[in-house]
Amino acid sequence: MKRTNTKLKPAVKPDLQIAKPTKTVKYNDIDLNAWRDYEHVKTDTLWEFPTRSREGGHSNEYHGNFIPQIAQQLYERFTKKGDIVLDLFFGSGTSGIEAVNMGRRCIGVELKQEQAEHVEQKFTPEQRVTDVRTICADSASIEGKEKVQEALDILGKESGKDKAQLLILHPPYDDIIKFSDKKEDLSNCASTEDFYELFGKVAKNGYDLLEKGRYAALIIGDKYANSQHIPLGFGCMAKMNELGFITKAIIIKDMQGNERAKGKTANLWRYRALAGGFYIFKHEYVMLFQKV
Numbered sequence: 241m242k243r244t245n246t247k248l249k250p251a252v253k254p255d256l257q258i259a260k261p262t263k264t265v266k267y268n269d270i271d272l273n274a275w276r277d278y279e280h281v282k283t284d285t286l287w288e289f290p291t292r293s294r295e296g297g298h299s300n301e302y303h304g305n306f307i308p309q310i311a312q313q314l315y316e317r318f319t320k321k322g323d324i325v326l327d328l329f330f331g332s333g334t335s336g337i338e339a340v341n342m343g344r345r346c347i348g349v350e351l352k353q354e355q356a357e358h359v360e361q362k363f364t365p366e367q368r369v370t371d372v373r374t375i376c377a378d379s380a381s382i383e384g385k386e387k388v389q390e391a392l393d394i395l396g397k398e399s400g401k402d403k404a405q406l407l408i409l410h411p412p413y414d415d416i417i418k419f420s421d422k423k424e425d426l427s428n429c430a431s432t433e434d435f436y437e438l439f440g441k442v443a444k445n446g447y448d449l450l451e452k453g454r455y456a457a458l459i460i461g462d463k464y465a466n467s468q469h470i471p472l473g474f475g476c477m478a479k480m481n482e483l484g485f486i487t488k489a490i491i492i493k494d495m496q497g498n499e500r501a502k503g504k505t506a507n508l509w510r511y512r513a514l515a516g517g518f519y520i521f522k523h524e525y526v527m528l529f530q531k532v
């Protein structure tokens with residue numbers, strides 16, 4: 241008969257246990273030795289969020305904003321605490337609010353003066369100095385780039401870094417939502433070709449202002465015009481690749497949780513889709529790139 245050893249192993253006193261050292265990659269704080277503790281962090285290419293998060297200072301006041309969960313996921317995977325996020329289409333400042341909530345910093349550029357001023361008010365005077373810089377400028381311009389560089393020089397002084405650690409690009413989806421009448425506005429281009437060209441200029445500024453080895457996120461949806469699917473996402477992805485960014489992921493994000501996308505006109509669109517031989521968009525993209 242096999243004898244079982246009933247002797248109990250002496251319990252190790254907690255204070256004598258040797259803590260495992262943390263193991264992280266260069267661009268985030270996820271401890272790979274405790275990777276099972278990060279269940280909330282996504283690693284797959286299908287993102288579904290049933291509702292828009294309204295906690296932590298977010299509101300849904302701006303038509304065309306992204307849901308805060310996108311920023312949360314990106315910051316977990318592609319930033320460290322204290323890192324600087326550069327958002328070249330700041331809109332209502334979702335990326336800035338989430339940066340403050342998660343101990344990151346942010347520089348946001350927005351073309352519309354009144355919108356930039358409105359976003360500024362979301363942050364305390366102290367946060368405006370140390371955490372979030374709002375710049376009113378055309379992100380495709382040299383002046384816009386210089387203003388960002390000035391802000392980077394100030395925010396990065398302590399760490400000795402003069403580049404951003406994550407780039408966020410959430411441009412207008414061509415002319416689907418018109419944000420202003422300004423000629424520099426990407427939602428106001430005469431053609432989709434012009435939209436791609438202007439997007440390329442913004443992306444080039446972003447590339448130059450981003451630290452090597454770091455990530456860029458492009459959030460974009462496609463459009464349907466003249467009985468054709470216009471793949472804006474893939475068009476912009478090609479522009480990113482031309483600049484030297486390598487593609488790391490193409491994530492499909494279910495946009496039904498965006499709320500505003502839940503239209504009352506669902507039946508009308510269903511009829512149109514059946515009659516016109518097309519499909520109704522229920523997704524947008526979160527495309528990830530790395531500057532190598």
Ligand SMILES: C[S@@+](CC[C@H](N)C(=O)[O-])C[C@H]1O[C@@H](n2cnc3c(N)ncnc32)[C@H](O)[C@@H]1O
Pocket residue numbers: 302304305306307328329330331332333334335349350351352355377378379380410411412413419420424425426427
């Ligand atoms: C899709 S929205 C971004 C929304 C933002 N992610 C948020 O959560 O609120 C695009 C924004 O880009 C701005 N924009 C358009 N062209 C621009 C340009 N050339 N430079 C800077 N901002 C621009 C628009 O005014 C608009 O606020």
